[in-house]
Amino acid sequence: MLIKISQCCKPVPGDEVIGFITTGVGISVHKATCPSLLATDPIRWVEVNWSGDxxxxxxxxxxxxAEDRKNLLADISSLISSDDADVVEFSSRTTAENIAEFRVVLEITDRDHLQKLLVHLQQMPDMIEVRRR
Structure with a gap:
């Protein structure tokens, strides 16, 4: 049976996950808290787990x-790189209030790796909010 990782919530190893039986496509794996999953019929849910390896x-x-400042992007990029994560997509904008907002898609190894990166990002000077989407 085909199993795919859902792109709406992008679960990573260590996340609590639930499978959703799709029509003709197999099982789509979602984070247990995914709004898209929670809006579906629970009768189509199936228990799934991450394999041990x-x-x-x-x-x-x-x-x-974060509060916008000179070298903010370079500092964020350097921190992500030093935590051994890879940037796949990146977009940014600055608000009228001089707040820089970033959307970053990363490649990481597992939930522990992600948690370490989140803590380091939250510790950056001028950082206001860091959250997983």
Missing amino acids: IQGRHRTELFLR
Whole structure:
């Protein structure tokens, strides 16, 4: 049976997950708290677990808000790199209130790797918000 990782919530090893039986596509794996999953019929849910030896890189998406300043982007990029995560997608904007907002899609190894990165990002000077999407 085909199993795919859902792109709406991008679960990573260590997340609590639930499978959703799709029509003709197999099982889509979602975080247990995924709004898209929670809006579906629970009769189509199936118990799934991460296998014990998950290796490789997994995508996750973060939202960051910080007071805009010189070298902010370079500092964020350097921190992500030093925590051994890879940036796959990146977009940013600055609000009228001089707040920089970033959407970052990263490749990480597992939930522990992600948690370490989140803590380091939250400790950055001028960082207002760091959250997983």
